[in-house]
Amino acid sequence: MTDNTHDSDPLGGNVLSIALICPSEQRRRTIVSALNNSHAAIVREYSSYPPTLKEMPRMLGEKSFDTVIIDLESDVEYALELVEFVASTTSTTVMVYTSRLDPNVMVRSMRAGAREFLSDPIDPNALSDALMRAGSRRTGGKGGAAKKTGGKLLVFLGGKGGSGVTTVACNFAVALVQECQQSAVLIDLDLPLGDAALSLGLTTQFSTADALQNADRIDTNFFSKLLTKHNSGLPVLAAPGRFPHVQATNDAIEKMLNVARQDFSYVVIDAGSRFDLTDAGWFEQADTAYLVMQAGIPELRNSHRLISEFFKAGTPKLEIVLNRYVKSSMGVDEEHIEKALTKPISWKIPSDYFNVRRMQNEAVPLALDDSSIARVLQDMARAACGMPPKPEKRKGFSLFK
Structure with a gap:
């Protein structure tokens, strides 16, 4: 696990806390770089999937993340199970990250509960929009910000x-x-x-x-x-x-x-x-x-x-x-x-x-x-x-x- 947090909050309280679960170091570097460039995220990295679904809450710890990004590449079937588990047991916005623009995988991801679909190469504008929507869904950010109407x-x-x-x-x-x-x-x-x-x-x-x-x-x-x-x-x-x-x-x-x-x-x-x-x-x-x-x-x-x-x-x-x-x-x-x-x-x-x-x-x-x-x-x-x-x-x- 890597805690890649920022010392300050450049958005005045609107920064999202993000858990990134991605076994591939190269792919983690890619998305962390994109998130850092957005100046809108505090990222905690996880270099492996949890061994079982039941281990997911323990792996994430007591922290309630605004967003969990799950990479699909290492094991798409198990990753989709993780997506469904997080989406069904928390109010966290779940995003999936993949290099394959496969309509079937996209549909299955949404059925599992993913809110956003990130693909390579990462479009900065699309990422910014996805983070903004994730921010609007949380029930309260720093300072008790109210949930926004975004769609x-x-x-x-x-x-x-x-x-x-x-x-x-x-x-x-x-x-x-x-x-x-x-x-x-x-x-x-x-x-x-x-x-x-x-x-x-x-x-x-x-x-x-x-x-x-x-x-x-x-x-x-x-x-x-x-x-x-x-x-x-x-x-x-x-x-x-x-x-x-x-x-x-x-x-x-x-x-x-x-x-x-x-x-x-x-x-x-x-x-x-x-x-x-x-x-x-x-x-x-x-x-x-x-x-x-x-x-x-x-x-x-x-x-x-x-x-x-x-x-x-x-x-x-x-x-x-x-x-x-x-x-x-x-x-x-x-x-x-x-x-x-x-x-x-x-x-x-x-x-x-x-x-x-x-x-x-x-x-x-x-x-x-x-x-x-x-x-x-x-x-x-x-x-x-x-x-x-x-x-x-x-x-x-x-x-x-």
Whole structure:
């Protein structure tokens, strides 16, 4: 064990205490150097995994670390067991460190409870963001600092029933997990009877109604128990399967979302075709609202009304998503749509009846396919994470470069 602490606190009390468990000396040097350069961490190094899971608390000692970073390279299976043990028995933020950008390992890490995924070469900006999120999750730092609300709130709503809001929101959330290597949660607020769980093929025990009914006592531990994890690694809070006997007040919704944003980098809301957004503080706090619509006169009219009513102040940021887009057969062209809405179209999701029907029948997310719809959804998720679009696949091959 090496105690690599600093003598002073350059962030005025916001320095994180970090336990780094990494059997490889070379890899320890790499990540310790990156952490030291961040000026935001006090690091204690451990040069081996504990011999058994039960030895983990004894190895870490009585100190309560803000973050535990576990290297996966020496023994990925045992390391993931350690991740799950720490995540399930403490409130510590667990990060994993690996040189392999393996989507399967990333998904398994998140299922085990890892909050952040660090890979070689370490991106200083990504590391800084991960440390900031870890700092926001701790219940109190030096001086009793309060836990912050950190995760981005992304709301999907439709100009009319049948616009495809749930399909787009579900697949966008799956793409966030797959593409951005960040934690995300999908919350179905299309009350009383949303279809997000059905779209993803999930059978759920708890629902949004359980969270709203217990808004006064909800915390991150309680909230986590209400979630059902999709096999993509996406946790979902489903809408109730029957009419709920609970009033979904804006105050209750805001309390629930504040808790969700403490533990997840991205909170995706399927708001369906909600028009009760007046005085909804939670909606005004959203980072981005995605207005999903199709090219039809009724939807243009409704969407224009929504834009005029709820987006006059410029917050939240509005992105218009034109769903089931077919350029050659639209009754209204893009220029007239943008003129009617007074806003540009941000995203065009192509019409693909076969794949959408397959998702509905087989509950296989479109975002996991290699299709034109999947690429748009993946690029939407990457843009939300501040990442560039996926590079186009090169067609054919050449003997010359």
